[in-house]
Amino acid sequence: MPGGVIIGQYYPARSFVHSMDPRAKILISIMFMIILFSGNNFYAFLVVGIYAAASIILSKVPWTVVLRGLRPIAFIMLFTLVLHLFLTPGPVLFQLGPLKATWSGLVQGVFIGVRLIILILFTSLLTLTTSPIELTDGLEDILKPFSRLGVPAHEIAMMMTIALRFIPTLLEEAERIMKAQMARGADFESGNMIQRARGLVPLLVPLFVSAFRRADDLAMAMEARCYRGGEGRTRMRQLRFGAKDFLAFAVTLVMLVLVIYTRVRFGPVISPGTF
Amino acid sequence: MPIEVRNLTHVYMRGTPSEVTALSDISFRIEDGEFVGLIGATGSGKSTLIQHLNGLLKPTSGTVLVDDMDIWAKGSSLKEVRRKVGLVFQFPEQQVFEETVFDDIAFGPENLGLSEDEVKRRVERARQMVGLSEEIMSRSPFELSGGQLRRVAIAGIVAMEPKVLILDEPAAGLDPRGRNEILGNVKRLHESGLTVILVSHNMEDVARLCQRILVLDKGRLVADGSPREVFTRGDLLRSVGLRPPDVVSLMERLRQKGWKVRTDVLTVEEAYEEIVRELNGKG
Numbered sequence: 119m120p121g122g123v124i125i126g127q128y129y130p131a132r133s134f135v136h137s138m139d140p141r142a143k144i145l146i147s148i149m150f151m152i153i154l155f156s157g158n159n160f161y162a163f164l165v166v167g168i169y170a171a172a173s174i175i176l177s178k179v180p181w182t183v184v185l186r187g188l189r190p191i192a193f194i195m196l197f198t199l200v201l202h203l204f205l206t207p208g209p210v211l212f213q214l215g216p217l218k219a220t221w222s223g224l225v226q227g228v229f230i231g232v233r234l235i236i237l238i239l240f241t242s243l244l245t246l247t248t249s250p251i252e253l254t255d256g257l258e259d260i261l262k263p264f265s266r267l268g269v270p271a272h273e274i275a276m277m278m279t280i281a282l283r284f285i286p287t288l289l290e291e292a293e294r295i296m297k298a299q300m301a302r303g304a305d306f307e308s309g310n311m312i313q314r315a316r317g318l319v320p321l322l323v324p325l326f327v328s329a330f331r332r333a334d335d336l337a338m339a340m341e342a343r344c345y346r347g348g349e350g351r352t353r354m355r356q357l358r359f360g361a362k363d364f365l366a367f368a369v370t371l372v373m374l375v376l377v378i379y380t381r382v383r384f385g386p387v388i389s390p391g392t393f
Numbered sequence: 394m395p396i397e398v399r400n401l402t403h404v405y406m407r408g409t410p411s412e413v414t415a416l417s418d419i420s421f422r423i424e425d426g427e428f429v430g431l432i433g434a435t436g437s438g439k440s441t442l443i444q445h446l447n448g449l450l451k452p453t454s455g456t457v458l459v460d461d462m463d464i465w466a467k468g469s470s471l472k473e474v475r476r477k478v479g480l481v482f483q484f485p486e487q488q489v490f491e492e493t494v495f496d497d498i499a500f501g502p503e504n505l506g507l508s509e510d511e512v513k514r515r516v517e518r519a520r521q522m523v524g525l526s527e528e529i530m531s532r533s534p535f536e537l538s539g540g541q542l543r544r545v546a547i548a549g550i551v552a553m554e555p556k557v558l559i560l561d562e563p564a565a566g567l568d569p570r571g572r573n574e575i576l577g578n579v580k581r582l583h584e585s586g587l588t589v590i591l592v593s594h595n596m597e598d599v600a601r602l603c604q605r606i607l608v609l610d611k612g613r614l615v616a617d618g619s620p621r622e623v624f625t626r627g628d629l630l631r632s633v634g635l636r637p638p639d640v641v642s643l644m645e646r647l648r649q650k651g652w653k654v655r656t657d658v659l660t661v662e663e664a665y666e667e668i669v670r671e672l673n674g675k676g
Contacts, residue, residue, distance in 0.1 A: 300475065301449065303500075305472075323490035
């Protein structure tokens with residue numbers, strides 16, 4: 119089948135964020151999460167929100183694409199909002215049967231919701247602006263110091279690379295086997311849950327058989343090219359920190375300082391005695 | 394049961410930047426009991442075309458008629474179409490999944506909702522048609538050799554007792570013996586009354602077996618005729634990335650050297666007779 123499948127959600131473009139070192143992007147994403155969760159008031163969110171919005175604008179990824187990342191968590195957000203609204207003690211806002219909605223619940227729910235939105239918007243930027251290959255390269259480099267502790271950094275990265283490489287291949291294969299079984303009268307669409315699950319056997323068995331055979335062939339082909347794990351292996355794409363990356367780290371540190379300032383200056387959004 | 398294709402066009406990934414026209418404006422009609430060869434270079438649309446004949450792909454435009462009924466018309470059952478038109482994919486051994494050879498061949502007939510006795514009868518008949526020994530029926534298909542496994546897979550389609558059998562490169566990747574066995578099976582199936590459509594890259598096989606040949610090039614039907622008509626057009630075949638059978642090339646070269654031989658020969662035996670005739674005439 120021509121065309122092919124788009125893996126992950128990488129959005130190709132030329133931008134400040136795209137050209138950053140993947141390691142910098144991964145580390146900044148982790149720092150961002152820590153800073154976001156240490157913010158305990160809406161002023162902190164203002165700081166973090168501006169930072170996230172600026173990053174998204176710099177990445178040249180259209181807002182519609184970034185906002186799409188919120189769709190899967192919309193339900194969870196609504197759910198936490200409702201839970202907080204009714205389960206937080208405090209002055210009553212309105213009453214629904216035995217359930218009491220409170221002011222503090224509303225504030226708490228909105229607070230958690232905003233935090234989640236900022237979190238998803240910013241972290242989705244990592245996979246939107248970094249190709250899967252860059253991502254695994256970066257991850258391998260970051261994990262390397264831990265290899266002394268027994269973390270198989272190179273192996274993890276290689277596994278991820280291979281897995282990503284074979285997603286489209288396996289999808290194509292699944293489609294082919296499905297058609298072959300449909301030609302034998304197999305039915306993948308109708309019936310109840312149990313019948314449908316049973317109907318998958320003619321698809322899954324051949325798919326697994328061929329995946330194992332492929333894995334065998336690939337291992338052989340890699341060994342034939344002298345692959346012996348990561349030891350002493352050089353890289354074609356060398357990762358290098360540049361001025362952009364240091365600038366990004368610096369701005370992130372400024373944000374950290376600002377968020378700490380809001381903690382000291384304004385305190386938590388809900389504290390005993392707010393209402 | 395005739396199969397007819399009218400102005401069939403198929404476009405993959407329509408409306409996206411990677412849009413590809415795989416078939417354009419193809420028309421032909423295949424009558425009962427024909428043995429048709431479908432040839433064309435890689436990417437010429439052969440696989441796409443055959444998947445239309447049993448309703449696995451839906452035409453972008455045009456119609457496919459099986460038994461003079463439009464298979465995509467309302468009230469037409471695709472399951473019924475797939476029962477009548479059996480399609481053996483390339484490397485069909487990759488679709489085998491049951492624990493025993495018997496169960497795997499029975500998968501198709503069972504999906505047709507037949508009685509246990511009828512399923513047994515059909516599996517037995519299919520087993521004989523493809524020449525598998527009785528003792529392997531209770532073995533696991535994963536213990537068999539490539540050629541045997543391929544015959545199991547073909548038997549799986551034959552057991553559904555289709556009227557038309559389409560095979561996509563049934564002999565690909567087999568050794569010469571396996572090749573001959575499979576093609577012998579196909580010939581026998583045709584003689585038993587099936588309409589057969591054979592997709593192949595091997596011109597010798599097609600020349601030897603088929604009564605009619607369709608040639609595809611970049612999604613277009615560029616020739617449709619008897620093997621003699623098609624294979625004597627060496628230039629056309631070469632221009633679409635194929636080549637005529639070796640004996641035809643030999644005769645063409647002899648003619649260039651001034652021999653007065655016919656070039657519309659299809660087998661080594663015919664070529665032999667023709668050369669002997671020419672030599673005797675000279676002598």
